[in-house]
Amino acid sequence: MAWHKKPKTNLTKLRIVRMIVQIIMFFLLNLVFFEIGANWLVLPINMPQTIFSSSEGSFFLLQRMLSRAIIPLIPLASFLIIGGIFGRLFCAWGCPFGLFQDIIGLITSWVKKYEPTHSTNNSMRQIGELITGGTLLISTFIGISVGLGNQADVEAAFGSFFEQPWAVLSPAVFLFTAIPVIVYWGVLGELFRIENLGSIDILLWIRLAIFIGAIIMIIYIPRGWCRWICPVGIIMGRLGEHSLIGVGRNITKCNHCGICEDVCPMGVQILSHPAERVRSVHCTNCLDCIPACDEDAMELKIL
Amino acid sequence: MKSQAKAVIAISVGIILLAIAISTNQFLPDLIQELLAELTRSATAGIPTP
Numbered sequence: 553m554a555w556h557k558k559p560k561t562n563l564t565k566l567r568i569v570r571m572i573v574q575i576i577m578f579f580l581l582n583l584v585f586f587e588i589g590a591n592w593l594v595l596p597i598n599m600p601q602t603i604f605s606s607s608e609g610s611f612f613l614l615q616r617m618l619s620r621a622i623i624p625l626i627p628l629a630s631f632l633i634i635g636g637i638f639g640r641l642f643c644a645w646g647c648p649f650g651l652f653q654d655i656i657g658l659i660t661s662w663v664k665k666y667e668p669t670h671s672t673n674n675s676m677r678q679i680g681e682l683i684t685g686g687t688l689l690i691s692t693f694i695g696i697s698v699g700l701g702n703q704a705d706v707e708a709a710f711g712s713f714f715e716q717p718w719a720v721l722s723p724a725v726f727l728f729t730a731i732p733v734i735v736y737w738g739v740l741g742e743l744f745r746i747e748n749l750g751s752i753d754i755l756l757w758i759r760l761a762i763f764i765g766a767i768i769m770i771i772y773i774p775r776g777w778c779r780w781i782c783p784v785g786i787i788m789g790r791l792g793e794h795s796l797i798g799v800g801r802n803i804t805k806c807n808h809c810g811i812c813e814d815v816c817p818m819g820v821q822i823l824s825h826p827a828e829r830v831r832s833v834h835c836t837n838c839l840d841c842i843p844a845c846d847e848d849a850m851e852l853k854i855l
Numbered sequence: 856m857k858s859q860a861k862a863v864i865a866i867s868v869g870i871i872l873l874a875i876a877i878s879t880n881q882f883l884p885d886l887i888q889e890l891l892a893e894l895t896r897s898a899t900a901g902i903p904t905p
Binding site for chain 2: 600601602603616622623625626628629630631632633635636637711712713714715716717719720725729730733734737738739742743752753754755756757758759791793794795796829831855
């Protein structure tokens with residue numbers, strides 16, 4: 553595994569606009585208390601159902617539907633249509649866990665960031681591929697078993713992993729669902745009493761450890777979770793390679809200075825891609841490379 | 856196969872799935888609401904109930 557230090561990136565106007573859009577999206581998905589939440593919004597983002605939300609991200613809904621033996625037409629359609637047109641655009645512009653990572657990155661901007669090499673960046677992605685494949689396999693197995701009428705047995709066998717296997721381990725679920733639930737149910741004081749520490753469910757410790765591990769990773773590697781682990785990013789990355797909308801270089805203006813690669817939060821080696829389009833599983837169409845280019849060589853391209 | 860062709864195929868399959876979802880009443884907000892009626896045990900795993 554090889555690394556090098558990533559140059560510090562500036563907070564451009566575009567990044568501020570992107571953050572505002574991310575915050576609007578977050579509230580749009582979490583306004584159920586005011587009965588204006590959009591429950592028809594099934595988007596390919598890392599957003600679980602919370603006590604404030606009326607919908608959830610495609611991958612969580614996919615697991616929920618599979619485990620209830622319902623063919624997950626809506627989440628699949630959401631992945632294919634949005635991924636085919638926009639690629640991983642929602643990872644950068646709409647995902648609440650992406651917003652969380654960006655905020656962590658901003659707060660800890662004084663910490664030196666590390667950029668893995670291209671081969672490390674790609675090989676580490678296999679972790680996410682394994683998680684995505686494993687989750688889908690388990691959910692499908694559960695769904696088939698439920699469909700065959702063995703729900704009680706399968707439920708007993710899988711326990712908490714029965715409905716949404718990945719939700720148990722996902723730090724996004726811990727952040728957006730578990731922490732608010734602990735506060736909302738008023739069990740925070742009970743949980744952290746010294747005499748109760750020994751009786752806390754081991755699963756909660758594991759979830760807390762994964763959450764803290766994810767934060768440490770995000771501090772040192774910008775968007776580390778999106779790059780390597782997030783199942784939504786894994787699925788959308790495959791579609792994003794072929795999406796209709798993406799960034800490209802104007803070859804007549806580009807002087808190969810590499811600033812676009814330096815500012816890319818996902819570590820995409822833009823210059824190694826054909827000029828007409830950057831077709832990378834990592835590119836989230838955040839567009840940070842466009843204002844960074846002094847030669848105006850980076851462009852948003854369609855088709 | 857060209858990337859654009861793959862994208863068009865993915866979008867077309869997605870639209871077909873969406874059409875099937877609508878025709879089989881899977882796209883009704885009621886169904887999604889019913890599905891999301893409560894937090895899953897997975898999401899609240901390990902948290903003691905009050």
